[in-house]
Amino acid sequence: MEPTTLILLFFIFVLSAFLGFELISKVPSQLHTPLMSGSNAISGITIVGALLAIMQSSDSQFAGWLGFVALVLASINVVGGYMVTDRMLGMFRKKETKKD
Amino acid sequence: MDPISILVNVAYIVSAILFIYGIRMLGRAETARQGNLVSAVGMFLAVIMTLINENLAGNFGLIFLGILIGGGIGYFAAQRVEMTGMPELVALFNGFGGLASLAVGWAEYQRLFETDATSIFTSIVIFLTVLIGGVTFTGSILAWGKLSGRFGGNSTLPNSQFINVALIGVLLLCGIMLVLFGATNAGYSMFMAVVVLSLVFGVTGVMPIGGGDMPVVVSLLNSLSGLAASAAGFVIGNNVLIVAGCLVGASGLILTVIMCRAMNRSLGSVLMGGFGATSSGGSGVEGEMKAASVEDAYYVLEAADSVIFVPGYGMAVAQAQHVVRELGEILEANGTEVKYVVHPVAGRMPGHMNVLLAEADVPYEQLVEMEDVNPTMETVDVAIVIGANDVVNPAALTDEGSPIYGMPIIKVHEARTVYALKRGRGKGFSGIVNALFFGDNTRMLFGDAKGTMSELIAQFKD
Numbered sequence: 337m338e339p340t341t342l343i344l345l346f347f348i349f350v351l352s353a354f355l356g357f358e359l360i361s362k363v364p365s366q367l368h369t370p371l372m373s374g375s376n377a378i379s380g381i382t383i384v385g386a387l388l389a390i391m392q393s394s395d396s397q398f399a400g401w402l403g404f405v406a407l408v409l410a411s412i413n414v415v416g417g418y419m420v421t422d423r424m425l426g427m428f429r430k431k432e433t434k435k436d
Numbered sequence: 437m438d439p440i441s442i443l444v445n446v447a448y449i450v451s452a453i454l455f456i457y458g459i460r461m462l463g464r465a466e467t468a469r470q471g472n473l474v475s476a477v478g479m480f481l482a483v484i485m486t487l488i489n490e491n492l493a494g495n496f497g498l499i500f501l502g503i504l505i506g507g508g509i510g511y512f513a514a515q516r517v518e519m520t521g522m523p524e525l526v527a528l529f530n531g532f533g534g535l536a537s538l539a540v541g542w543a544e545y546q547r548l549f550e551t552d553a554t555s556i557f558t559s560i561v562i563f564l565t566v567l568i569g570g571v572t573f574t575g576s577i578l579a580w581g582k583l584s585g586r587f588g589g590n591s592t593l594p595n596s597q598f599i600n601v602a603l604i605g606v607l608l609l610c611g612i613m614l615v616l617f618g619a620t621n622a623g624y625s626m627f628m629a630v631v632v633l634s635l636v637f638g639v640t641g642v643m644p645i646g647g648g649d650m651p652v653v654v655s656l657l658n659s660l661s662g663l664a665a666s667a668a669g670f671v672i673g674n675n676v677l678i679v680a681g682c683l684v685g686a687s688g689l690i691l692t693v694i695m696c697r698a699m700n701r702s703l704g705s706v707l708m709g710g711f712g713a714t715s716s717g718g719s720g721v722e723g724e725m726k727a728a729s730v731e732d733a734y735y736v737l738e739a740a741d742s743v744i745f746v747p748g749y750g751m752a753v754a755q756a757q758h759v760v761r762e763l764g765e766i767l768e769a770n771g772t773e774v775k776y777v778v779h780p781v782a783g784r785m786p787g788h789m790n791v792l793l794a795e796a797d798v799p800y801e802q803l804v805e806m807e808d809v810n811p812t813m814e815t816v817d818v819a820i821v822i823g824a825n826d827v828v829n830p831a832a833l834t835d836e837g838s839p840i841y842g843m844p845i846i847k848v849h850e851a852r853t854v855y856a857l858k859r860g861r862g863k864g865f866s867g868i869v870n871a872l873f874f875g876d877n878t879r880m881l882f883g884d885a886k887g888t889m890s891e892l893i894a895q896f897k898d
């Protein structure tokens with residue numbers, strides 16, 4: 337990797353870290369569980385890495401299979417994470433509409 | 437850069453924006469559900485754009501199959517899980533995410549090993565990806581096991597701190613050698629050592645942490661799984677992985693700190709495992725638990741003007757949230773003021789009890805914060821503690837020797853009468869004796885919380 341690219345990626349990393357710290361500083365405690373579960377689904381972004389690994393499997397067949405394993409695991413993380421968060425938040429919502 | 441790459445990278449920027457907005461919206465009650473949807477759209481976009489990025493002629497079937505299998509398992513698990521089992525499931529999903537990042541790092545190392553030499557920087561980030569991903573995986577699996585009671589909540593290792601420090605040392609050594617050797621045969625054996633040791637470290641790192649601290653651990657592991665994804669992003673030079681992973685890493689860390697603060701403990705002391713593993717607290721507790729019958733409780737509740745419910749993990753275990761709400765409604769109809777007080781760290785995850793009470797349709801206005809109730813606790817006629825333990829333990833206020841000394845608690849011991857629903861006389865999940873249960877104004881209702889509640893409701897209906 338080129339040093340300039342590297343610096344750029346680090347730059348992105350550091351800014352994202354600060355953004356992440358700022359994003360959730362004031363969250364009511366009843367939203368902590370959905371927030372944890374929702375951000376857990378986002379960490380399944382590694383699914384993109386899995387896809388890229390599979391696509392480059394012409395270089396190494398074994399790497400392709402590792403990518404496949406990663407794809408299955410990350411898909412569980414992504415699909416399960418988003419759906420479970422939605423289910424949880426749906427329960428909060430149900431209650432709010434009733435109140436109206 | 438060819439036009440397609442440019443298009444894909446622009447789409448990644450859009451994905452990142454959607455993630456940022458998604459997390460932001462998740463932090464507010466009114467927008468939380470849309471926020472989750474927004475972030476899901478971001479994920480979908482990133483996946484679709486990645487698929488058009490490269491030539492996938494021969495691989496489309498395999499990719500489709502992988503997403504189908506993984507998505508199917510995730511869908512099934514998310515649909516089937518009880519709300520009470522939510523913390524375990526999040527821990528499990530989290531572990532899979534960590535293992536996926538490990539596999540991505542391994543795949544890239546494998547490819548470099550079979551094609552050409554790796555650079556020093558790539559070796560370093562591969563090391564970090566495998567290390568964080570491996571620890572996240574086994575750590576989460578162990579947390580899942582402890583939360584769901586599959587493994588003992590308080591099982592520990594002898595000399596765990598020594599073992600962990602030694603493991604970190606060996607891991608760093610292997611990492612350095614991996615970087616020095618690069619993609620050679622010697623490097624490959626170092627790589628495998630890092631994989632194995634990271635997996636071991638996840639187990640030995642989480643093992644000494646007591647069951648009562650598991651919420652903090654799950655939150656920290658959530659943060660780590662984000663960092664693993666971010667590190668994997670550095671391995672393959674992909675910015676959407678770096679941004680999304682880092683956002684999760686940073687926000688997860690903040691959440692962990694918030695939780696530690698609610699328990700008045702430092703993250704360091706949680707990780708060192710002084711809590712739950714030891715049970716020295718509560719040594720000065722005198723007296724005995726006084727059991728009461730459901731009938732006694734009925735007469736007191738019938739005459740009470742104000743009642744507060746304090747739910748804890750025991751309510752989740754017994755699936756008692758619906759009967760609790762039912763009893764609450766009956767009491768209200770009887771002219772009693774009913775409130776539900778939720779401690780920030782009650783249950784196995786922050787906000788766990790709020791989710792359960794919401795599931796049971798408890799009116800939002802009846803949920804009150806600990807800080808609002810504590811000053812007026814003396815005016816409360818009856819406090820019903822449903823399977824909560826540490827969060828109502830007065831030792832946190834009085835006993836300096838207690839491991840939870842200093843943690844803010846719901847001061848139910850100041851209420852006129854306390855009914856504590858508990859399965860047995862044993863210590864709670866954290867292994868600390870609770871002075872509340874020995875108090876003069878406390879009566880114990882032993883047995884399954886759901887059963888006890890149902891009996892109370894039956895008494896009211898007669």
